[in-house]
Amino acid sequence: MKKISRRKFVEGTSAGIVAVAAIPAVEAQQKPTPAAAAAAVNPSVPRTTIKLTVNGVDHRLEVEDRWTLVELLRDHLELTGTKIGCDRGECGACTVLVDGTPLYSCSQLAVWMNGRSIQTVEGLAKSGKLDPLQEAFIEHDAPQCGYCTSGQLMIAKALLMKNARPTRDEVRTAMTGNLCRCSNYNHYVEAVMAAGGKA
Amino acid sequence: MTPLKTVGHATHRIDALQRVTGAAKYTSDIHLPGMLYARVLRSPHPHARIRKIDVSKAMALPGVNAILTHENCDVTWGSGDQLNQRRLFNNPVRFAGDPVAAIAAVDRHVAEDATHLIEVDYEILPFLTDVEEALKPGAVAIHEGGNLSLNNQRQPVPQTYKRGNVADGLKAADHVFEDNFTSAHHNNAQLEIRVSIAEWSGDKLTVHAATQGIANCRTDIARDLKINVDNVRVISEYMGGGFGNKNQCQDSDLMAAMLAKQAGAPVKLEFTRKEDFVAVHGRWSSRQSYKVGVKNDGTLTAIQMTALTGAGAYRKGSCDLSGTEIYQVPHLETSVSPVYTNTAVAANYRAPAYPQAVFGIESLMDDVAYALKMDPMEFRLKNMTRKFRDQTPYTSIGLEDCIRKGAEKFEWKKRWKPEPGSGAGPVKRGAGMAMGMFGSGLGRSSAVVRLDGQGQYHVHVGVTDVGTAAKTTMGLIAAEELGVPLEKVTVVWGDTDTCPYSVGESGSRTTVQTGMAVIEAVRDLKKQIAEKGSPKGNDVLTAMATTNPPPLQGLSRNSFVAHFAEVEVNIETGHVVVTRFVAAHDSGRVVNPLTAQSQVQGGSIQGIGMALHEELLYDKRSGQPLNAGYYGARIMTHLDAPLVDVVWVETDEPYGPFGAKTLGEPTIIPTVAAVANAVYNAIGRRVKSLPITRDKILGVLA
Numbered sequence: 001m002k003k004i005s006r007r008k009f010v011e012g013t014s015a016g017i018v019a020v021a022a023i024p025a026v027e028a029q030q031k032p033t034p035a036a037a038a039a040a041v042n043p044s045v046p047r048t049t050i051k052l053t054v055n056g057v058d059h060r061l062e063v064e065d066r067w068t069l070v071e072l073l074r075d076h077l078e079l080t081g082t083k084i085g086c087d088r089g090e091c092g093a094c095t096v097l098v099d100g101t102p103l104y105s106c107s108q109l110a111v112w113m114n115g116r117s118i119q120t121v122e123g124l125a126k127s128g129k130l131d132p133l134q135e136a137f138i139e140h141d142a143p144q145c146g147y148c149t150s151g152q153l154m155i156a157k158a159l160l161m162k163n164a165r166p167t168r169d170e171v172r173t174a175m176t177g178n179l180c181r182c183s184n185y186n187h188y189v190e191a192v193m194a195a196g197g198k199a
Numbered sequence: 200m201t202p203l204k205t206v207g208h209a210t211h212r213i214d215a216l217q218r219v220t221g222a223a224k225y226t227s228d229i230h231l232p233g234m235l236y237a238r239v240l241r242s243p244h245p246h247a248r249i250r251k252i253d254v255s256k257a258m259a260l261p262g263v264n265a266i267l268t269h270e271n272c273d274v275t276w277g278s279g280d281q282l283n284q285r286r287l288f289n290n291p292v293r294f295a296g297d298p299v300a301a302i303a304a305v306d307r308h309v310a311e312d313a314t315h316l317i318e319v320d321y322e323i324l325p326f327l328t329d330v331e332e333a334l335k336p337g338a339v340a341i342h343e344g345g346n347l348s349l350n351n352q353r354q355p356v357p358q359t360y361k362r363g364n365v366a367d368g369l370k371a372a373d374h375v376f377e378d379n380f381t382s383a384h385h386n387n388a389q390l391e392i393r394v395s396i397a398e399w400s401g402d403k404l405t406v407h408a409a410t411q412g413i414a415n416c417r418t419d420i421a422r423d424l425k426i427n428v429d430n431v432r433v434i435s436e437y438m439g440g441g442f443g444n445k446n447q448c449q450d451s452d453l454m455a456a457m458l459a460k461q462a463g464a465p466v467k468l469e470f471t472r473k474e475d476f477v478a479v480h481g482r483w484s485s486r487q488s489y490k491v492g493v494k495n496d497g498t499l500t501a502i503q504m505t506a507l508t509g510a511g512a513y514r515k516g517s518c519d520l521s522g523t524e525i526y527q528v529p530h531l532e533t534s535v536s537p538v539y540t541n542t543a544v545a546a547n548y549r550a551p552a553y554p555q556a557v558f559g560i561e562s563l564m565d566d567v568a569y570a571l572k573m574d575p576m577e578f579r580l581k582n583m584t585r586k587f588r589d590q591t592p593y594t595s596i597g598l599e600d601c602i603r604k605g606a607e608k609f610e611w612k613k614r615w616k617p618e619p620g621s622g623a624g625p626v627k628r629g630a631g632m633a634m635g636m637f638g639s640g641l642g643r644s645s646a647v648v649r650l651d652g653q654g655q656y657h658v659h660v661g662v663t664d665v666g667t668a669a670k671t672t673m674g675l676i677a678a679e680e681l682g683v684p685l686e687k688v689t690v691v692w693g694d695t696d697t698c699p700y701s702v703g704e705s706g707s708r709t710t711v712q713t714g715m716a717v718i719e720a721v722r723d724l725k726k727q728i729a730e731k732g733s734p735k736g737n738d739v740l741t742a743m744a745t746t747n748p749p750p751l752q753g754l755s756r757n758s759f760v761a762h763f764a765e766v767e768v769n770i771e772t773g774h775v776v777v778t779r780f781v782a783a784h785d786s787g788r789v790v791n792p793l794t795a796q797s798q799v800q801g802g803s804i805q806g807i808g809m810a811l812h813e814e815l816l817y818d819k820r821s822g823q824p825l826n827a828g829y830y831g832a833r834i835m836t837h838l839d840a841p842l843v844d845v846v847w848v849e850t851d852e853p854y855g856p857f858g859a860k861t862l863g864e865p866t867i868i869p870t871v872a873a874v875a876n877a878v879y880n881a882i883g884r885r886v887k888s889l890p891i892t893r894d895k896i897l898g899v900l901a
Contacts, residue, residue, distance in 0.1 A: 145439045
């Protein structure tokens with residue numbers, strides 16, 4: 001009978017604690033996704049294993065090299081709050097923060113995200129409390145159809161992290177890469193101005 | 200007007216939390232177990248006959264489950280064309296972008312890869328991109344019977360309207376003005392791309408659709424697939440905008456259903472942004488010619504308009520023009536001829552027939568006013584409509600107040616300059632205005648209101664809420680009529696299994712039409728409560744009402760609007776900046792001032808884009824669209840958007856729910872003309888073709 005040393009037991013326990021923190025990542029890996037089915041039929045597509053953090057949760061994932069970040073978020077991590085409006089870097093609906101920088105997630109490959117930290121709209125509210133931007137968006141009726149709203153929130157979040165009290169023109173300039181066809185720009189700017197200093 | 204308890208107070212959307220947290224599930228956010236992804240192969244040619252189509256290599260690609268072409272799928276898309284038989288896959292193909300095949304595969308990449316493996320042998324046919332060339336003798340016929348489309352009564356003549364006798368009117372005039380105006384095809388460009396998910400369970404079909412009307416979408420699907428309507432369920436919980444291009448059922452709904460049937464698995468079909476621009480539809484273009492007669496004192500005696508409109512390759516919309524009705528004039532004749540070309544299809548886009556036509560008539564009336572040395576605002580006050588078509592009194596009319604109160608807010612007398620083009624320096628400032636109107640309230644809608652044993656009211660309505668806050672509006676109307684706070688009302692929407700028939704969110708009629716049904720149902724419920732008492736425990740009380748448009752007793756129900764724009768035009772670069780904008784609206788009582796303001800500001804800003812930037816351009820030699828997508832269309836951005844001041848003229852309307860009239864579509868109707876007139880006032884030259892781009896401004900200044 002193999003003897004288990006105390007040291008090995010402790011190491012094993014702490015490994016167990018680490019594993020608890022990583023459970024969401026393990027689940028994401030084990031969940032049968034359409035991607036898994038694709039891999040089964042098309043093994044020739046290059047794949048890479050990456051580690052990344054999304055809304056504070058660590059993930060270790062095998063991704064197809066051709067996947068974009070927005071595809072990874074929406075199709076494989078079930079974070080559908082980030083929208084695809086054009087899939088070609090024109091509209092900003094897919095804006096997320098990558099290490100705090102706003103980027104169009106349709107124009108980033110998932111494999112480039114190795115070691116990066118991503119924040120999406122689902123990560124804005126903290127412990128059930130809305131971000132002041134989300135409160136202001138509700139208050140000022142910023143979303144009409146709501147399809148561009150996640151992107152507008154993330155670009156505004158990036159702005160307020162750098163510049164807590166922007167002027168109206170600074171808001172318009174920072175957000176001009178985020179289109180709203182309902183054209184509710186007046187209310188979006190009002191909402192960001194109202195959240196300024198609170199976010 | 201008596202103030203009310205709930206209606207008329209600024210209220211947050213009841214689903215605002217879902218919209219700001221990413222929790223709102225739009226159609227493309229839905230993943231079903233075992234779901235396949237689909238892509239469409241489209242014709243690269245503007246006009247061609249398919250000799251042979253070979254899908255064997257695509258079908259052999261691992262992961263491909265189903266492929267549809269015209270050879271194995273003969274489904275007619277009824278709402279894709281009002282006059283001709285338009286199939287899901289047509290042969291011949293009639294525009295660059297006409298669907299040729301649809302593929303379902305395990306993921307979007309495999310589906311995309313498979314489109315490249317389909318081999319199509321095309322016989323190239325002659326094509327047309329220009330409406331005038333399409334009418335020349337010997338032009339290739341795009342549909343049987345030629346390129347001049349039928350009128351709305353299916354007769355081979357233009358759509359006409361006539362009162363009085365224009366020849367008499369012109370004879371009685373002191374001055375006759377003639378001019379021509381054109382407007383471009385431009386796209387709805389809503390942020391949510393066309394998407395459909397179809398799932399069969401036996402012979403029952405569920406379609407998750409991005410639609411403006413779940414009920415009509417359902418009946419259309421049943422008709423086109425020749426299945427019983429009871430076997431079709433349509434769900435649209437959250438919807439990312441449409442502005443008219445998601446009415447009824449879409450070809451993507453039918454393609455997804457047919458692919459799902461062939462594959463034996465649920466299928467999600469998403470179009471790309473480029474497909475949304477070239478292969479869905481946009482607003483019809485127009486070429487308008489006018490003759491206007493006027494007396495020395497500025498009184499109109501006659502208006503004549505003849506126009507061609509661009510239907511594109513199929514006749515999906517009315518392709519009509521409406522603008523002359525805003526003027527009081529004894530002699531009026533209009534004639535509109537829709538024409539086929541091998542270009543993107545034209546159909547409904549926010550007030551489909553209006554802003555381009557109002558651009559024409561309001562540009563010309565501006566010229567008339569200047570020629571008579573009249574203030575364009577005074578000219579409009581003198582000649583504006585007072586009765587519908589000069590005959591039928593309106594149920595309520597606040598047009599004069601819209602003009603006067605809007606002008607006051609805008610400071611018209613200060614900002615408008617009697618000498619157009621005057622001012623020193625390369626940046627010229629100018630002011631313009633225009634007016635508009637919109638009829639409201641066609642169609643039939645139902646509502647079900649249920650009171651449960653816990654005292655909560657459930658309002659079931661067949662709305663999807665395209666961004667207008669329709670759910671919230673229905674809740675407010677119910678709460679007001681019930682005399683309870685909004686929190687006591689739960690709105691149930693977006694699923695044909697749980698919601699009664701509603702005409703759909705088009706024609707700006709949800710508030711007036713479905714809203715009236717809610718009121719009627721609540722009244723019935725209150726009667727039941729009075730008779731039977733409130734339900735306890737597991738009991739419920741239910742009431743239902745269906746309303747048709749109310750009998751208006753010889754009246755016409757319309758909303759009215761006047762827009763005022765100030766622009767700066769750089770005459771060296773042609774660059775236009777809208778610096779001030781006032782929108783004055785008579786939509787009766789405003790049900791929710793917060794969300795109504797969103798709509799007016801949004802519609803106005805959308806209209807500024809139509810005035811200055813937007814056009815889907817075609818290369819005449821190849822028949823190819825050149826600028827499909829957001830960069831090319833140059834829709835309005837944060838930096839382009841001026842602050843829009845909203846002025847409410849709340850007339851006492853006797854017919855709508857709590858006195859409400861139509862709002863959504865009027866918001867874009869006079870915008871384009873107001874901007875165009877401001878550009879004229881700034882530079883003293885008139886651009887007569889939409890959009891008013893820099894090159895055209897530099898052209899008229901040269």
